[in-house]
Amino acid sequence: YSQCFLSKDLRDRCCCEALILGYGTNEATYLEDQLSVWMASDLPIYHWLHRSSVDLLNANYQHFLDNATRVVLDSAIDNHGYEALSCAQPGILSDLATARTARLRQSLGQFLAATPPLYLIQNLTEVTVSSQPTFKAEAQRLLAWQEDKLCRCDVKSESDRKSIEFRLIDLPEGAANILESKWIYEGETQLSWKLPDGSEVAWVRTASNGQSREHPLRADPFKPAKALSEALFF
Incomplete structure (x- = not known):
């Protein structure tokens, strides 16, 4: 977890980044609650998917993906059919192989x-x-x-x-x-x-x-x- 403050005052708005490993699907509600504490709705959100199950993402994490500005994948090492994500709006998915x-x-x-x-x-x-x-x-x-x-x-x-x-x-x-x-x-x-x-x-x-x-x-x-x-x- 990391924070990048946008001003000298630590009480002012900041950018937050979290790396979360090992969460099971039954903790999705808890995870959403914790993220909402520090994630403002007006900040851009980016997701980098890596070897994630499309079915699990659709079932448990659609809320996060619906609010994302961009969802990144790398088809060179991770070809899990992310195009089938129910939240995959046109242009939201971005492949590092293309970049x-x-x-x-x-x-x-x-x-x-x-x-x-x-x-x-x-x-x-x-x-x-x-x-x-x-x-x-x-x-x-x-x-x-x-x-x-x-x-x-x-x-x-x-x-x-x-x-x-x-x-x-x-x-x-x-x-x-x-x-x-x-x-x-x-x-x-x-x-x-x-x-x-x-x-x-x-x-x-x-x-x-x-x-x-x-x-x-x-x-x-x-x-x-x-x-x-x-x-x-x-």
């Missing part, structure tokens, strides 16, 4: 923003993201991010997009790249990106009309503290 790839997503987004949305999805048939086993969670989130942005391109361009298949592919341990993605088009158009093992620079490759180019992109993963800040506040 760690923020730099790569920013760089890719800036690069792709130079292309009209219609051109990005025109004749696009398949999008794959491949990863080594230790980066599978990040690959899943990157695939979902690309799917979401391409669907938005479809709405923005008001086109009749063909069905695009989105797939995850496993790379063997020791492969040259830890993450890579391919956008497969009909015809000669190609777009792909890769993040080599041990590198903080990703490379995006485009090919069209018989010409091929490669572009470097900043892709250094966020360190744990910065990833947690990204997951909590952005």
Whole structure:
């Protein structure tokens, strides 16, 4: 348990943080009563879930989660289906696996923003993201991010997009790249990106009309503290 006072007067408002281990479900009422002593309703509340049962959370701790500003998880080590939480309002769940790839997503987004949305999805048939086993969670989130942005391109361009298949592919341990993605088009158009093992620079490759180019992109993963800040506040 820790307190961070917002002024020199110890009687003034403070931020409180508690780490509670070993509480059974039958103590939920007592726990709620104790927390209400020092937790003001106008302060933002953040939860970091780790290997918690969704059923138990829904049954006994919904009050805490309903009032949360953000609920953080890490799908790389804890894949417990938190999306099924009954309190999971849109945008409240935040995955550290997503936060760690923020730099790569920013760089890719800036690069792709130079292309009209219609051109990005025109004749696009398949999008794959491949990863080594230790980066599978990040690959899943990157695939979902690309799917979401391409669907938005479809709405923005008001086109009749063909069905695009989105797939995850496993790379063997020791492969040259830890993450890579391919956008497969009909015809000669190609777009792909890769993040080599041990590198903080990703490379995006485009090919069209018989010409091929490669572009470097900043892709250094966020360190744990910065990833947690990204997951909590952005």
